[in-house]
Amino acid sequence: MAKQSGSNKSRLYVPEPPFRPGDTPDYSHIAVPAAHTPPRPDPLCEAHETTPHATSLIRVLRFNGETQGDWAPEVSPELMRRALRDIAMTRAMDERMFTMQRQGKMSFYMKSTGEEAVSVGHALALQDTDMVFPTYRQQGILINRGASMKEMMCQCLSNSGDPLDGKSIPVLYSFKKHGFFSISGNLGTQLIQGVGWAMASAYKNSDEIASVFTGEGATAEGDFHYALNFASTYRAPCIINVVNNQWAISSFQGIAAGEGETFAARGTGYGLATLRVDGNDVLAVYAATKWAAERARRGGGATLIEHFTYRKSGHSTSDDPSKYRPENEPEVWPFGDPLERLKTHLIFIGEWDEERHAALLDECKGVVRETYKSAEAMGNLSGETKVNDFTMFEQVYEHALPHLDEQKRWFAQERD
Amino acid sequence: MAKQSGSNKSRLYVPEPPFRPGDTPDYSHIAVPAAHTPPRPDPLCEAHETTPHATSLIRVLRFNGETQGDWAPEVSPELMRRALRDIAMTRAMDERMFTMQRQGKMSFYMKSTGEEAVSVGHALALQDTDMVFPTYRQQGILINRGASMKEMMCQCLSNSGDPLDGKSIPVLYSFKKHGFFSISGNLGTQLIQGVGWAMASAYKNSDEIASVFTGEGATAEGDFHYALNFASTYRAPCIINVVNNQWAISSFQGIAAGEGETFAARGTGYGLATLRVDGNDVLAVYAATKWAAERARRGGGATLIEHFTYRKSGHSTSDDPSKYRPENEPEVWPFGDPLERLKTHLIFIGEWDEERHAALLDECKGVVRETYKSAEAMGNLSGETKVNDFTMFEQVYEHALPHLDEQKRWFAQERD
Amino acid sequence: MPQMNMIEAIRDALDVKMSQDSDVLVFGEDVGYFGGVFRATAGLQETHGLHRCFDTPISEGGIVGIAIGMAANGLRPVAEIQFADYIYPAYDQIASEAARLRYRSNGDFTAPITIRTPVGGGIYGGTTHSQSPEALFTHIAGLKTIIPSNPYDAKGMLIDAIEDNDPVLFLEPKRLYNGPFYGDPHAPAKTWRGHELGEVPSGHYTVPIGEARRLSKGEDVTILAYGTMVWVAQKVAEDMGLNADILDLRSLLPLDIDAIEKSVKKTGRCVILHEATRTSGFGAELSAQVQERCFYSLEAPIQRVTGWDTPYPHAQEWAYFPGPKRVGNALRKVMEG
Amino acid sequence: MPQMNMIEAIRDALDVKMSQDSDVLVFGEDVGYFGGVFRATAGLQETHGLHRCFDTPISEGGIVGIAIGMAANGLRPVAEIQFADYIYPAYDQIASEAARLRYRSNGDFTAPITIRTPVGGGIYGGTTHSQSPEALFTHIAGLKTIIPSNPYDAKGMLIDAIEDNDPVLFLEPKRLYNGPFYGDPHAPAKTWRGHELGEVPSGHYTVPIGEARRLSKGEDVTILAYGTMVWVAQKVAEDMGLNADILDLRSLLPLDIDAIEKSVKKTGRCVILHEATRTSGFGAELSAQVQERCFYSLEAPIQRVTGWDTPYPHAQEWAYFPGPKRVGNALRKVMEG
Numbered sequence A, B: 001m002a003k004q005s006g007s008n009k010s011r012l013y014v015p016e017p018p019f020r021p022g023d024t025p026d027y028s029h030i031a032v033p034a035a036h037t038p039p040r041p042d043p044l045c046e047a048h049e050t051t052p053h054a055t056s057l058i059r060v061l062r063f064n065g066e067t068q069g070d071w072a073p074e075v076s077p078e079l080m081r082r083a084l085r086d087i088a089m090t091r092a093m094d095e096r097m098f099t100m101q102r103q104g105k106m107s108f109y110m111k112s113t114g115e116e117a118v119s120v121g122h123a124l125a126l127q128d129t130d131m132v133f134p135t136y137r138q139q140g141i142l143i144n145r146g147a148s149m150k151e152m153m154c155q156c157l158s159n160s161g162d163p164l165d166g167k168s169i170p171v172l173y174s175f176k177k178h179g180f181f182s183i184s185g186n187l188g189t190q191l192i193q194g195v196g197w198a199m200a201s202a203y204k205n206s207d208e209i210a211s212v213f214t215g216e217g218a219t220a221e222g223d224f225h226y227a228l229n230f231a232s233t234y235r236a237p238c239i240i241n242v243v244n245n246q247w248a249i250s251s252f253q254g255i256a257a258g259e260g261e262t263f264a265a266r267g268t269g270y271g272l273a274t275l276r277v278d279g280n281d282v283l284a285v286y287a288a289t290k291w292a293a294e295r296a297r298r299g300g301g302a303t304l305i306e307h308f309t310y311r312k313s314g315h316s317t318s319d320d321p322s323k324y325r326p327e328n329e330p331e332v333w334p335f336g337d338p339l340e341r342l343k344t345h346l347i348f349i350g351e352w353d354e355e356r357h358a359a360l361l362d363e364c365k366g367v368v369r370e371t372y373k374s375a376e377a378m379g380n381l382s383g384e385t386k387v388n389d390f391t392m393f394e395q396v397y398e399h400a401l402p403h404l405d406e407q408k409r410w411f412a413q414e415r416d
Numbered sequence C, D: 001m002p003q004m005n006m007i008e009a010i011r012d013a014l015d016v017k018m019s020q021d022s023d024v025l026v027f028g029e030d031v032g033y034f035g036g037v038f039r040a041t042a043g044l045q046e047t048h049g050l051h052r053c054f055d056t057p058i059s060e061g062g063i064v065g066i067a068i069g070m071a072a073n074g075l076r077p078v079a080e081i082q083f084a085d086y087i088y089p090a091y092d093q094i095a096s097e098a099a100r101l102r103y104r105s106n107g108d109f110t111a112p113i114t115i116r117t118p119v120g121g122g123i124y125g126g127t128t129h130s131q132s133p134e135a136l137f138t139h140i141a142g143l144k145t146i147i148p149s150n151p152y153d154a155k156g157m158l159i160d161a162i163e164d165n166d167p168v169l170f171l172e173p174k175r176l177y178n179g180p181f182y183g184d185p186h187a188p189a190k191t192w193r194g195h196e197l198g199e200v201p202s203g204h205y206t207v208p209i210g211e212a213r214r215l216s217k218g219e220d221v222t223i224l225a226y227g228t229m230v231w232v233a234q235k236v237a238e239d240m241g242l243n244a245d246i247l248d249l250r251s252l253l254p255l256d257i258d259a260i261e262k263s264v265k266k267t268g269r270c271v272i273l274h275e276a277t278r279t280s281g282f283g284a285e286l287s288a289q290v291q292e293r294c295f296y297s298l299e300a301p302i303q304r305v306t307g308w309d310t311p312y313p314h315a316q317e318w319a320y321f322p323g324p325k326r327v328g329n330a331l332r333k334v335m336e337g
């Protein structure tokens, strides 16, 4: 099925995605397992007992709203409605911020649309004191943990309410009080830091675990290898999450890893437990996380979880995905939408209905709108950000060093 | 069995080798498979068909001298005697150079004693035009390919016969004419370069493949991950060799990789073919290499081979292994000695005898002695190296840049 | 004469070399089908084939690593690092390997690779899309580090870099891709259209590595600049009515020290500009060399105008950027000194 | 007062801190049971336990990566990089992460780590066991880079580094481990025994980061040196009978610029010494700052004596090393100038 743009007259093999702009994407070859999900072993099983899980797919929610299989978690309708709300809220916020970026209010924004179930399901299954080392697409964790949306928005607007004082680009949040590690603009680097954090936790005999994230594209960085390797050697209490949303800016997942194996399978050879989960199925994400968290907390070491999902939007506001993939690919992607799937289930079990759903979406929109308004009142990048320029000299070191003090003085003299 | 030095009052797990100085090493728990070696699949099989090979051990030579199993290669007695000679010669050279280093003739030396079958068996199975990216313990490849031993020795002596003009420390050979890439002092870096070399070979529609080496310790570097990953994505025609000689200076292999999986198994999750071979069995090394080389040459992509062996000597002349492992561990290591094992086989099939063996060892010793004499006549580091100091300014760039010319002039003015 | 912006000039250089020499391969993150996040490789895959211009995994170390291996095997790889801020995972492959392969093998093996990467601020990229790490590379013997400031130079220097038998780091001031930038973010953006350095000959030509370009001739003061700061220098000197000798260094290692020395000996005054962090920036080396060679001609202390010793902040971008005001102050100071 | 060589002083500093503070962990390649290839951690595992002093995989990036994570979780990790020549795989974790974590999170998270690593030549280590990469780190805002030249400072500075709330790179001139080295490889080796700086108090004390140490007071010339070159400077100045103000900088970032400025304003002459490659070495920054601050006091051009702009060769080690002859020549030149 793969075809090659340009002529490839040599034996050098370069992978290509199945569809490009102009093609009619057909994903019927991707088998969506209906009923057979791999069994749920004991969380303290031998790592190799999860080898089959690395190449199959853990699913709980069927498209018709039923739940199924070994992994179906016992969760209350309240918890599921909470999940639904967190997903809807994350999506509403993303929507709004994207639009506001287009209006020049901030330099940049990144949506997580289509993959919100990963962060929300994951966060629901952790304890709030567990430290997550997120990428820029886990805003759902902050929403779930009750971080102030206004602070998040102010960060994106780089205004006087920005807890980071304008130092970082939008979306690179830091919320220690919510167990949310400062996001680095450098891909991959936090993976091994999270493992170190978990080692410290073990050293201190604490129960807290770490949960680290990477996109599938960034698994190619050395830090991913370091993380798997150190986690294996020191049996660090952590979860290593690969969010496989099929795309890394314009590169399909076959560039990141070749076409031979899943991302979860990477962990097998390191002696780690490995799970591969339908990332659009919030209950499956929840169940897999619970399993891995229990394993880590009880001394079983690290688990690598691949969350199989799809990046519905562009990579960021700077990206136009129609340049490299068919425009309707997000719609024909065979795993559905995480919000819709959870909604269908809740309706199926009689705990939700269309009216309440519409009201929920409205409510989220309203909250986001009001919050945004109050955030923007504190400034935005196209107007007056109200960030004090002198803050740029702060937090380079704990205490300013003499040469920085001197430069600050120069700055003060030269600006007027 | 693992015990912990010092007290470990925390849950942080740190692996330890089974035996330390003072212990009586007992390796009876390491099962040496007698007859059951995994079957030999077609070299163009699917990668995952070699998954079992990553955790078992390919062996051909039994201790009693018989050969056995699927992998037993059809090799002539001449070829085997050639292998025997190469191993013996490598060992004799290592012996001599080690002694000479102790006498201050060179700054440093590294032996490959106990693991010569890996380089010799491997080189025998490649074509001489295949490019190897060796570590400092593959001198057997140079011996096999007929590199000038005198040049090798002059390199170690950093004298006027040193092809590298004294620029590099001993053992870091470079022999392009023998398909032997310049050895880097930085561990791991060459792995991904070898993959790039192989990609270029594929691009040029050449039949040449690359074979890259790492010790098991250095697999923890990012470059190992890059190599496996890029080899998988672009199906590069290469062999990735992990020489697991149990030790990385003072660290046992459980530090490098944790205790859960073999080094060969690392490749499974990358979708590479994986073989694990008794590295003290030169015929098994030969057979595995033949298989992997055929696979690569015929377009099947890369194979990861773990050569399971043992580093009998110290890491280098700067190391004293009795500080961290029992002194007699090399003797009780259950896989025997590569030279002895091949000799036993040749005698078993009636193609060798003790007398000829003694004569061979004598001959090697003689050749090495004479070669060393003529090499040392060209200088050594404790006496007059006869290296022209001005050569240090050469080969920084193709053509000297003005600032280097200037520095060379300063040097000339200031030295007398 | 064709008019090109800097991206087009870079793309044209790649196209010219790929057409001439089948050993030239181009690769990096998003450079294949998509043509690069700054579009510098757009269309090259279609023209030259999938195997000659392709995407790589997100692994800067791996990208430079394969480039070295390919180069050792006779090819001429041109690798893109998406932002210079992401070059550090490749630092070991560049500094320990590409730069030292020829030396440690005494010429037995070489690594004629070109690494292209965007540098500098001015696009609200914050700490991780704005850095100017040139000084971390000028300290590495065996490597060449160059940085054009306009389309004409970009094409000619890139072709020269690809043809060079040593590894070359080719830095692209991203704020100049679409036009010269004179330091005022509020002024209407200029394009290269109509600028004489936006006139880029088609086909093959080179701008030799190692030669500075004189922007303006003057007797009052020497300004040493490169990348974005070249245009800031020009504008400020003009606005001040200074008779300045402005050198666009273009090549940092090798450095055109003769041109610098001649100029400072004539003017007796020197101001050095760069966007990078001040301490141990390349300006330090320039200042040291000028001082060593022109000590007896200097009439005032050499001034450096640089980025502050902090990471490149996001919202405070223009407070960080060494803009016209600070450049002007330094010029006034050096003229008074 | 206990007599210690530099290795013993470093080990003692680690022991003191590990005894005082259970948050201090020590790890790196071969540092656990074996005690490090230079023996700096010998005995610490036995004394403090396997979980407090342990071996790591051969992965410099991983080592620094876990150190950052541990530090963010409240510990005080001290990581060893076996040779500074092998620090580059960790460059990204150091420069992009450890040094910038506090900044990018506006103080929400911090990385108080200490990285110890041996630098410099003098042991026939060739290109990959001799490097002095300090300038690659002094360019990084958010990091501190320090380098002791003797046992007393080594212990006090290492303790101060561990207690510092910012990441500190602690460079150990390996040629000084066993004794001061005055630049002549053929002279009988000196040990620290009997040297006043080999007298190392037991228990806790600090030598504060940021303060230079004056080796000798003089009016003729200022010599700025650090690491191995400190002793070469002392010997040459003595042999020449110069009245030299010799500053052992000890801390490169932060730099004790006040002490430097005061000294050069007094002497009017300045020679800067380092082993690292010349171009963009730390000497450039020193020269630039001295020139900026002391221009009107300078009576001769500032001289730099450094390693050549080549990799550190093996057999030609002593031709590369900026030894007494070259230092003497520079001093003569600056005195004449």
Ligand SMILES: Cc1ncc(C[n+]2csc(CCOP(=O)(O)OP(=O)(O)O)c2C)c(N)n1
Residues within 6 Å of the ligand: A135, A137, A185, A186, A187, A188, A214, A215, A216, A217, A218, A219, A243, A245, A247, A248, A249, A311, A315, C029, C058, C082, C086
């Ligand atoms: C070290 C590094 N290299 C490159 C980049 C530029 N970059 C930012 S995001 C991205 C794609 C990441 O893809 P993936 O890991 O799949 O995550 P996703 O965006 O799909 O969530 C790239 C290449 C970067 N930020 N850091």
Ligand SMILES: Cc1ncc(C[n+]2csc(CCOP(=O)(O)OP(=O)(O)O)c2C)c(N)n1
Residues within 6 Å of the ligand: B135, B137, B185, B186, B187, B188, B214, B215, B216, B217, B218, B219, B243, B245, B247, B248, B249, B311, B315, D029, D058, D082, D086
């Ligand atoms: C990047 C890097 N880190 C550390 C070292 C120091 N070092 C040299 S050899 C070695 C051990 C290597 O062990 P292994 O890979 O198992 O190879 P072996 O020596 O057993 O053949 C170490 C740590 C180095 N040379 N390069």
Ligand SMILES: [Mg+2]
Residues within 6 Å of the ligand: A215, A216, A217, A243, A244, A245, A246, A247, A248, A249, A311
């Ligand atoms: Mg992705």
Ligand SMILES: [Mg+2]
Residues within 6 Å of the ligand: B215, B216, B217, B243, B244, B245, B246, B247, B248, B249, B311
């Ligand atoms: Mg080993």
